[in-house]
Amino acid sequence: MSHAARSPLAGYMFLLPWLIGFLGLTLGPTLYSLYLSFTSYNLLSPPVWVGLENYVRLFTADAKFWASMRVTFVFVILSVPLKLSFALAIAILLDRGIRGLPVYRAIFYLPSLLGGSVAIAILWRQIFGRNGVLNLVLAQFGIEGASWISDPRYSLLTLVALAVWQFGSPMIIFLAGLRQIPTDMYEAASMDGASRRRIFFLITLPLLTPVIFFNFVIQTIDAFKAFTPAFIVSNGTGGPANSTLFYTLYLYQEAFGNFRMGYAAALAWVLLVIIALFTAFAFLTSRFWVHYDE
C-alpha cells in the first residue's frame, strides 16, 4: 500500500477510541431515544410503535406536564438573571485588585464545585427546614420563619437560592472577561471625566457582552436541565403540591417510577427542542446586543 493510501486509515485508527464512544454512548442512545419517543415501552416487553400518541397526550391531556413546565420556566427566569447578576457583582468586586484575590476566588468558586452534589442538597434541607438553621437565626430576631421547603409558596425559591449560591463558574468567566477590557479604555473615559456609574454602564457592560452572552446561554441551558437539587430536597416527589416538580424530575418519575420509557423519551425530546429554540433565539438576537471587538 502506498503511503498516501495508508495515511487516512492511520488517522481513523487514532480517531477510533473517540468514535466508538461517540457512536456507542452519545449518538446511538440519542437516536434510540428518538425512536422510543414514538413507542410505548415499559422496559419489560419490547417497545410498541404508537406514532405521535406520546406527543399528543403530552400537549393535550397531561396537566402534570404543564405544571412541571411552569416550574422549570419559573426556575429558569428567576435563577439565571439572579445568578448572573450576583456573579457579575462579585467579579467586579474582586476585579478591584484586592489583596489575596486567588484565595477569595477559590472560596467563591467552592459552592460551584459542591453545589450540584447530593450532600449540598441535603444540607439545604437542613438549612431551610422547619427546624433548620435559617429559622434558628430568624428566631434570634424574634421572627418565626416558615417551613421553607414544605411550603409550596417558598419551596421553589429555596431551590432558586441554591442555584444562585453556585455563582462561581460564571463569576470566574466574568472575572476573566473584565480582565480583558484594556485599561486605556477606562483611562480615556476617566480623562473625559466619566463617573464610575457612567463607565460601568457605557464601557464595562457593553464590552462585557460577549461574556455575558456566553454565561447567559450556558446558565440557561443548565437551569433547564436542573435535576439533583429538586430530586433530593423533595425526596423525588416534586412536592409539596408539585411546587418543585421540575421538568426533568417529572421525566425521571415517568421513566423510572412509572416505567413509561416511551413517554419519558418524548418528554426529553420536547425539552431538547425547547433548549434548542431558546439557544437559537439567543444567537439570533445576539447581534443586536453583543459587541464583538473584531
Added chain:
Amino acid sequence: MTLPTSSAAALELTNICKSYGDVPIIHGIDLAIKPGSFVVFVGPSGCGKSTLLRMIAGLEPITSGDLVIDGQRMNEAPASRRGIAMVFQSYALYPHMDVYQNLSFGLETAKMRKAEIAERVSRAAKILKIEPLLRRKPRQLSGGQRQRVAIGRAIVREPRLFLFDEPLSNLDAELRVQMRVEISNLHRDLGTTMIYVTHDQVEAMTMADQIVVLNGGRVEQTGSPLDLYNYPRNLFVAAFIGSPRMNIFPTSALSEGIAGDFATTHSLGVRPEHLVAGPADVGLGSIAVEVVEHLGDVTILHGRLPNSHHGVTVTLSGQVEIKPGATLPIGVSRSNLHRFDRGGLRINDGAKL
C-alpha cells in the same frame, strides 16, 4: 513667540519624581513648556517618557515635585480637570460605539448641549477628513482612520494641552510618514501646546520645536532638533540623535599622530555624513570597507579603522562605486568633530557650544 517668564509657561514641571514603592523611576525633572510649542519626549524604552506623560495627564500619581498648568498647581487635580486630552498608543477607541459616539462621548459626559456637540464633532471630522466615517464602528476602519478618530476625540474637547503617547507606533512606515506631516499641520492650525512621546528619533527630529531626551528617568538634554544634532551635550544624546548613529572613537583607537592633537579628549564623535573620502582637516587613515549599502541618494559604508580595527560608518552622498574589501582614505573637517571627556560630557571649544 518668546515668553521668557516661567509663569507664562503652558506647563511647568519642577523637580518631578516618581517611585514605585522604593524604586525611583523618575529622578527630579525640571521642564518649562512654552504655550503653543510642540515638545517631543524621546528616549529608549524604559526611560520614563511614558510615565512622565501619564503623570502630566493625571493617570499616574506624582510622588513629589510640582506640576503647574497655566499657572495652576495641578498635582492632585483629577485627569478630567486638567484641560488635557490624550491620544493613546492603542487609540483606546470604544469598539461598541461608532465614530460619532466615540467623538461625542467626552462631550456628553461633560453634559454639553446636543447642538454644540454636533458642531464640534463635525468640525473635528472635517479637520481630520473622517466625515464619511462617522457612522462606522472602529473595527470597520483602517489603522490610519482609527488614528484620526483617536486624534479627533482629543480635538473635540478643545483642550489647552494635547498629549500623544507613541501614536504612530501601530502604523506601517508609509502611513507613519504621512501622519507625521498631518499631526504637524494640525499643530500649526490649532496652535495648541502638544507633548508627544516617541522612541523614534526621526519622529522627534521632524516634528518637534523642542526635544526632551530622556534616559533612565533623567533629562539628558533639552533643545531644538538642530541644537541636539549639532551640540549633543553628552555621549548618550550624541549616539541617540542622528541616523546612522554617530561614530564614537576612543582616542586610543586613533593613530598616534591624530590622538596627540586631542590630549584632554577621551573620545571623539563624528557623524557618518560628516566623514569624507580623501584629504580633510583631520585624516583618520584608510578604512577597510566591509559592507556597502546603496540607498540611491546616499551610499553607506561600514568598515574598520586602520590599526585599531574600530568599527566606522561613513555616509557618502550620491552613488559611489566601491566594493567590499576596498580601502578608502577618510577624514573629517575639524568643525565637525565632537569631543567628549572621560565622563562622556561634551568638551566645548570655540567652534562648538
